[in-house]
Structure formats: C-alpha cells, structure tokens
Amino acid sequence: xxxxxxxxxxxxxxxxxxxxxxxxxxxxxxxxxxxxxxxxxxxxxxxxxxxxxxxxxxxxxxxxxxxxxxxxxxxxxxxxxxxxxxxxxxxxxxxxxxxxxxxxxxxxxxxxxxxxxxxxxxxxxxxxxxxxxxxxxxxxxxxxxxxxxxxxxxxxxxxxxxxxxxxxxxxxxxxxxxxxxxxxxxxxxxxxxxxxxxxxxxxxxxxxxxxxxxxxxxxxxxxxxxxxxxxxxxxxxxxxxxxxxxxxxxxxxxxxxxxxxxxxxxxxxxxxxxxxxxxxxxxxxxxxxxxxxxxxxxxxxxxxxxxxxxxxxxxxxxxxxxxxxxxxxxxxxxxxxxxxxxxxxxxxxxxxxxxxxxxxxxxxxxxxxxxxxxxxxxxxxxxxxxxxxxxxxxxxxxxxxxxxxxxxxxxxxxxxxxxxxxxxxxxxxxxxxxxxxxxxxxxxxxxxxxxxxxxxxxxxxxxxxxxxxxxxxxxxxxxxxxxxxxxxxxxxxxxxxxxxxxxxxxxxxxxxxxxxxxxxxxxxxxxxxxxxxxxxxxxx
Amino acid sequence: xxxxxxxxxxxxxxxxxxxxxxxxxxxxxxxxxxxxxxxxxxxxxxxxxxxxxxxxxxxxxxxxxxxxxxxxxxxxxxxxxxxxxxxxxxxxxxxxxxxxxxxxxxxxxxxxxxxxxxxxxxxxxxxxxxxxxxxxxxxxxxxxxxxxxxxxxxxxxxxxxxxxxxxxxxxxxxxxxxxxxxxxxxxxxxxxxxxxxxxxxxxxxxxxxxxxxxx
Numbered sequence: 001x002x003x004x005x006x007x008x009x010x011x012x013x014x015x016x017x018x019x020x021x022x023x024x025x026x027x028x029x030x031x032x033x034x035x036x037x038x039x040x041x042x043x044x045x046x047x048x049x050x051x052x053x054x055x056x057x058x059x060x061x062x063x064x065x066x067x068x069x070x071x072x073x074x075x076x077x078x079x080x081x082x083x084x085x086x087x088x089x090x091x092x093x094x095x096x097x098x099x100x101x102x103x104x105x106x107x108x109x110x111x112x113x114x115x116x117x118x119x120x121x122x123x124x125x126x127x128x129x130x131x132x133x134x135x136x137x138x139x140x141x142x143x144x145x146x147x148x149x150x151x152x153x154x155x156x157x158x159x160x161x162x163x164x165x166x167x168x169x170x171x172x173x174x175x176x177x178x179x180x181x182x183x184x185x186x187x188x189x190x191x192x193x194x195x196x197x198x199x200x201x202x203x204x205x206x207x208x209x210x211x212x213x214x215x216x217x218x219x220x221x222x223x224x225x226x227x228x229x230x231x232x233x234x235x236x237x238x239x240x241x242x243x244x245x246x247x248x249x250x251x252x253x254x255x256x257x258x259x260x261x262x263x264x265x266x267x268x269x270x271x272x273x274x275x276x277x278x279x280x281x282x283x284x285x286x287x288x289x290x291x292x293x294x295x296x297x298x299x300x301x302x303x304x305x306x307x308x309x310x311x312x313x314x315x316x317x318x319x320x321x322x323x324x325x326x327x328x329x330x331x332x333x334x335x336x337x338x339x340x341x342x343x344x345x346x347x348x349x350x351x352x353x354x355x356x357x358x359x360x361x362x363x364x365x366x367x368x369x370x371x372x373x374x375x376x377x378x379x380x381x382x383x384x385x386x387x388x389x390x391x392x393x394x395x396x397x398x399x400x401x402x403x404x405x406x407x408x409x410x411x412x413x414x415x416x417x418x419x420x421x422x423x424x425x426x427x428x429x430x431x432x433x434x435x436x437x438x439x440x441x442x443x444x445x446x447x448x449x450x451x452x453x454x455x456x457x458x459x460x461x462x463x464x465x466x467x468x469x470x471x472x473x474x475x476x477x478x479x480x481x482x483x484x485x486x487x488x489x490x491x492x493x494x495x496x497x498x499x500x501x502x503x504x505x506x507x508x509x510x511x512x513x514x515x516x517x518x519x520x521x522x523x524x525x526x527x528x529x530x531x532x533x534x535x536x537x538x539x540x
Numbered sequence: 541x542x543x544x545x546x547x548x549x550x551x552x553x554x555x556x557x558x559x560x561x562x563x564x565x566x567x568x569x570x571x572x573x574x575x576x577x578x579x580x581x582x583x584x585x586x587x588x589x590x591x592x593x594x595x596x597x598x599x600x601x602x603x604x605x606x607x608x609x610x611x612x613x614x615x616x617x618x619x620x621x622x623x624x625x626x627x628x629x630x631x632x633x634x635x636x637x638x639x640x641x642x643x644x645x646x647x648x649x650x651x652x653x654x655x656x657x658x659x660x661x662x663x664x665x666x667x668x669x670x671x672x673x674x675x676x677x678x679x680x681x682x683x684x685x686x687x688x689x690x691x692x693x694x695x696x697x698x699x700x701x702x703x704x705x706x707x708x709x710x711x712x713x714x715x716x717x718x719x720x721x722x723x724x725x726x727x728x729x730x731x732x733x734x735x736x737x738x739x740x741x742x743x744x745x746x747x748x749x750x751x752x753x754x755x
Contacts, residue, residue, distance in 0.1 A: 106552075111552060112551060112552045113551070113552035114552070115552065115562045115566065116566060117550075117552060177570075177573050180569075181566055181569045181570060181573070182566075184565075184569050185562050185565050185566045185569060188562075188565055189558060189561060189562040189565060190552070190553075190558075190562070215569055215572060215573050216572060216573070216576050217576070218573070219573045219574065219576040219577035219580070220576050220577070220579070220580045222577060223577050223578075223580035223581055223584075224580060226692065227580075227581075227584060227692070230688060230692060233670075234669045234670045234688060235670070236669045236670075236684050236685055236688040237681070237685060238584060238588070238685070238688065238689075243681070243685075244588075244591075244592065244681055244682060244685060245588070245685075246587055246588065246591065249583075249584060249587050249588075253580055253583070253584070521551070526554075
C-alpha cells in the first residue's frame with residue numbers, strides 16, 4: 001500500500017473516533033456494539049465479584065478460630081451460599097465468555113459485530129435482572145442451602161428465600177443461553193474470507209466448545225429450578241422422598257448441568273492461555289489441531305461424567321464405576337492441552353510480561369487442580385475425601401487458580417486493545433506474583449485439611465485443624481491485595497496510561513490490525529486471512 | 541439494484557443470504573436448547589411414572605381424550621398451514637401466505653381454547669395441585685403428582701405456543717406491509733421453524749400424558 005493512502009486512512013479513523021467516543025448514558029444502555037456490551041458485562045461482574053469476595057472474607061475470618069467466633073452457623077450457611085451462587089453464576093460463567101468473548105469474537109473473525117447484536121444486549125439485561133433478583137433474595141434474608149440447592153432441604157425444610165434466589169438464577173440462565181447461541185452462530189456464519197475452521201484462533205475454538213455447553217446444559221438447570229420452585233410452593237413431591245419424590249433425580253439433573261458448567265468455567269480460560277503462550281513465546285501453538293479438538297472433547301466428555309458427584313449418594317456400583325472411568329477420560333484432553341502449551345514454550349522466545357506470568361501460573365495451578373480431580377474421580381479415595389476441604393481446594397484450583405488467573409491474564413493482554421492505554425507493567429507483574437502466592441497459601445492448606453478429614457460447610461471445627469485454617473486465612477488476605485491492585489492501576493491507566501498503539505505486543509491476529517480502541521464497526525475493510533494463525537517469523 | 545439488495549439487511553451481514561442462513565442457524569440452536577429444557581421435564585415425568593404406574597394411569601384417565609385428540613389435530617393442521625404460508629411467500633403469493641398464516645393463528649387459538657377448557661375442567665374437579673386438590677382413593681398423592689407435572693409440562697408448552705402466536709401476528713403484519721416477500725422470506729422461515737418445534741413437542745406430550753397406561 002502507498003504510504004500516503006495509509007496516512008489518509010489513519011486520519012479517517014481518528015476523525016471518526018473509536019467505539020468509546022460517545023459518552024452519553026443512553027449510548028451505553030441502548031448499545032448493540034459487542035465491545036460496549038463486553039464492557040457492561042465487565043462492570044457488572046466486578047460488582048458481583050466484590051460482594052461474593054466479601055462473603056468469602058467473612059468466612060475466612062470466621063474460620064480463624066475453631067469455635068467460629070465471628071458468625072453463627074446459620075449466618076455462615078448463608079455466607080457460603082451467597083459466595084457460591086454469585087461466584088458461579090454471576091462471575092465465573094460470564095467472566096471470560098461474556099466480557100472477553102463479547103469483545104473479541106467479532107474482532108478475531110473479522111466481523112463488524114456478533115450475529116445477533118440485539119439479543120446480545122438482551123442477554124446483558126437478563127443477566128442484570130437475574131442478578132438483582134438474587135441480590136433481593138440476599139437483602140430480604142438470604143438463602144442457606146448452598147449453591148447446590150439439594151432437595152429435600154431446599155424444597156421443604158429451609159426457611160429461607162429459595163424460590164427468589166432460584167428465580168434469579170433462572171433468569172440469568174437465559175443470558176448464558178443467548179450468549180452461547182450468539183457465539184455459535186457467529187463463528188459458523190461470520191468468519192472473514194480465508195478463515196477456515198483450522199485457521200480459527202484457539203480462543204474461538206474454546207469459546208465454541210463453551211457455547212455448546214451453555215446452550216445444551218443451561219436449559220436443564222432452568223427446568224430443574226422450576227420443578228424445585230413448584231415443589232416448594234405447592235408442596236407436591238417431585239424430589240422430596242417424604243412426598244414420594246426422587247431426591248436422586250434432583251442430583252442427576254443438577255449435576256447434568258453443573259458438571260458441564262464446571263467446564264464453562266475453565267474452557268474459555270484454556271483458550272486465553274493458548275493465545276498468551278503463543279504470543280509471548282513468539283511461536284505457533286504446538287499441535288494446533290490437538291488443542292482445538294481437546295476443547296471439543298472436553299465439552300463432549302463433560303456431559304458424561306456428572307455421576308462422579310454422586311458416588312456416595314446411593315447410585316449403583318456399576319454406574320459409579322462407569323462414571324469414574326469416564327471422569328478419568330476427561331484428563332486426556334486436559335493433559336493434551338497442558339503438554340502442548342509447555343511444548344510451545346520449548347525454544348520459544350519467551351517474554352515474561354504480566355499476561356505471560358498469569359498464563360504460566362495458570363498452567364501450574366490448572367495441573368494441580370486437574371491432578372487432584374483424578375483423586376476425586378477414583379471411587380475409593382472419593383469416599384474418604386467426599387464433602388471435605390479437599391474438594392473445596394480442588395475446584396478452587398480450577399476455578400480461581402485456572403479461570404480467574406486466565407481472566408486476569410486475558411484482561412491485561414487485551415487491555416491496551418480495550419482502552420487504547422497500557423497498564424503499568426511493574427505493578428502488573430507485582431500483582432500477578434502476589435496473586436499466585438496468595439492463592440497457593442489460601443488453598444494448598446485446604447488440601448491438607450480435607451485429607452485430614454475437615455468437612456466443608458461447617459462454621460466451627462476441632463482444634464487440631466486451626467494451624468491450616470490460619471494459614472489459609474492469611475493467604476486469603478494476600479490474595480485480596482492481589483485483586484485490589486489491578487482494580488486500582490487498571491482504572492488509573494484508562495486516563496494516565498501510555499498510549500498503546502494498534503499492536504503493543506507485536507502479536508498476530510485481526511484484533512491487533514485495527515485501531516486501539518477499535519472503531520465502532522471494527523474494521524474499515526473486512527480483512528482477509530492469508531496464513532495460518534500464530535504464524536510468527538522463525539526465531540533466530 | 542444495490543438498493544433492493546440492502547433493504548432489510550442488518551449492518552453486521554454482507555448480504556441477505558448470509559443474514560437468512562444465520563437467523564436459521566440461530567433458531568436451530570435455540571431449538572436444541574428447548575429440546576433439553578423439555579427433555580428435563582420428560583425425564584422427571586418418566587422417572588416418577590415408572591415409580592408410580594398405577595397412580596399415573598388413574599390420573600391420566602381423568603384427562604379428556606377427545607379434547608386431546610381435537611387439540612392435536614388442530615395443532616397439526618396449524619403446522620400444515622404454516623408450511624403452505626412459507627411456500628406461498630417464496631412463490632410470491634403474498635395473499636395466500638397471509639391467509640395461511642391466519643389459518644395457523646386460528647388453529648393455534650383453537651388449541652389454546654381446548655386446553656383452557658381442559659384446565660377449567662381439572663379445576664372444577666379439584667384436580668389442580670395445592671390447597672384445593674381433592675381426590676378420593678389410595679393413589680391420591682400420586683394423582684396430584686401427575687397433575688403437577690401435567691400443568692407444568694402443558695403450561696410451558698402453552699407459553700411457547702402463545703409466544704408463537706404473537707410472532708405469527710407480527711409476520712402477518714409484515715406480509716401486509718410488503719416487508720416480507722419472495723426475496724425476503726427469512727423471518728417467516730425462522731418463525732415457521734419455531735412453530736413446527738412447538739408442534740413436535742405437543743406430539744410427544746400428547747401420547748405421554750394422555751395415552752400411556754390404561755386406555
């Protein structure tokens with residue numbers, strides 16, 4: 001291209017402004033721009049995360065002493081329910097898909113927007129309404145069933161606001177479904193010329209797999225919550241054995257949703273890490289097709305393993321054994337990903353910028369979380385550690401160590417694209433390291449606690465567990481600092497950060513070819529993909 | 541030429557074909573969601589029916605089979621009319637298309653009327669679960685369980701049907717003002733997909749609720 005033309009183009013973009021130029025409240029509340037909706041989601045989930053984090057802090061403070069001096073047992077039950085519900089449905093599930101996914105899917109496939117922009121806005125409104133209903137349940141007294149809502153306790157005996165909370169989750173479920181639907185349709189039908197399925201970015205493969213789960217699993221949760229509410233309101237048995245219902249039916253349906261949902265809470269993180277590892281070792285991802293298919297395999301196998309939550313619930317030995325073997329199988333695609341990321345690093349030109357610190361942290365923490373998952377998939381060991389802190393530690397390694405770490409990595413990586421500004425690198429690195437240390441100090445002692453037999457969901461415990469609990473609480477306070485730091489310096493950087501330019505990381509991909517922040521319709525001319533993704537020049 | 545091609549084209553799409561195909565795919569994905577939604581209900585019904593065959597069969601005999609058959613026929617007729625409406629629009633016969641959509645609407649309303657009368661009768665006979673439920677016999681608890689599921693399942697179906705009727709009214713308006721025509725039939729195609737899905741769910745609900753056991 002002639003230089004003069006380029007200059008004119010740049011001037012055009014500057015004059016037209018970016019997607020952030022309009023500042024009126026209405027321009028945000030009625031936007032159908034996927035980038036703005038992504039930001040709306042970001043603000044919303046940070047709000048819910050903060051509330052859920054306060055609940056977690058209160059629990060950790062309470063567990064400093066064996067007698068649980070801070071709160072009563074009933075309050076403690078409400079705290080862990082609040083923490084679980086908000087973290088799962090109002091932070092983790094929408095975290096990477098709805099924030100980074102919304103922002104990046106059209107940019108990465110070279111489209112002007114998602115396939116259904118209005119549905120996308122609707123899904124944000126549904127999410128907010130669902131969240132407000134759940135908060136209303138909190139304000140009128142809370143819920144004490146745990147995020148799992150096991151019957152018959154939830155449907156008959158609990159005297160808390162179960163139906164309101166269920167309604168909130170029900171509504172926000174449709175937000176998940178619409179987001180998944182939008183991503184699948186967009187990835188199928190709106191790819192720019194030259195983007196074949198095997199030139200698709202791995203982040204998109206992982207979001208595609210996630211969307212399949214969102215679309216196929218969430219409706220089962222919706223109908224389950226309906227039946228739970230109906231049983232509670234009419235007093236007619238569906239799940240309550242005293243009324244002739246089947247409590248295992250509840251658990252089957254619940255985990256048919258909630259186990260795949262666990263993969264909603266890690267697959268997008270894997271996608272982010274694939275991008276980060278490639279960009280910061282300046283190499284194509286090793287075994288691209290294996291990583292892509294591993295995402296799909298995890299999504300499909302994820303639908304077949306729910307029974308491993310019910311090993312001690314009274315299902316038959318044969319189904320337990322089957323579910324155990326199938327659960328082991330999920331380790332195969334997960335391990336393929338870990339091996340491929342590490343192999344990508346091999347002889348790469350590695351730069352340990354903040355996003356890469358998070359990515360490397362993810363690989364280690366996810367490996368630890370995944371391996372302890374194998375303990376829980378083993379029938380004998382699961383009986384020993386079922387419903388103990390071992391389980392808590394395991395899934396926090398996946399969800400906080402995995403997903404939140406990946407989310408932070410992705411947020412830092414694409415922050416210059418989102419805002420057009422660079423964050424302060426020193427504080428970024430410091431926060432990443434503090435988060436890693438704080439996380440491990442919080443949750444590693446919980447593996448030991450669980451193995452020694454401390455059950456989950458109790459507000460008091462025998463004296464011999466105190467040392468580990470004090471360690472865990474100390475870790476949580478460090479982790480809290482790690483979360484506060486980015487909140488401060490990222491906001492600071494929006495105004496005072498250095499200008500980023502289109503491609504501060506010198507990374508490959510359509511999103512780095514357009515302006516930072518991108519113009520409203522993303523691209524002046526729809527780009528064409530002429531080479532494989534991650535096609536970095538050879539390292540000399 | 542360029543003007544007619546871009547009429548009704550949303551900014552994120554390149555052309556009308558892409559837009560139509562994407563909307564179609566979107567509806568198919570939505571239908572897959574709905575399958576799992578109703579699937580959960582069918583599973584719950586099957587598990588409990590398996591546990592209490594006598595009570596569920598007793599309860600099923602309190603449904604009016606004739607009314608159920610009439611509703612099924614009305615709904616099948618409505619899906620036929622819908623197909624005719626779409627084919628007519630694609631053949632540029634807007635009048636026939638409008639008429640067929642009206643037929644769909646009428647058949648759907650007949651179905652809702654029949655189901656409403658079923659609900660009314662159940663209420664009259666104190667078969668609605670909750671405080672007013674009365675049933676004399678050893679299986680009373682299981683009969684109530686059946687009717688709880690009956691109302692949830694048919695209720696969700698009726699809700700879907702009602703939404704569908706609203707969509708059809710919109711389609712009729714769009715046909716009337718010439719916003720839908722032989723070049724731009726995508727929205728009607730998507731609406732038809734949805735309507736057929738609602739019909740298929742009923743063809744599964746009808747035998748499950750009315751025909752299983754004791755007839």
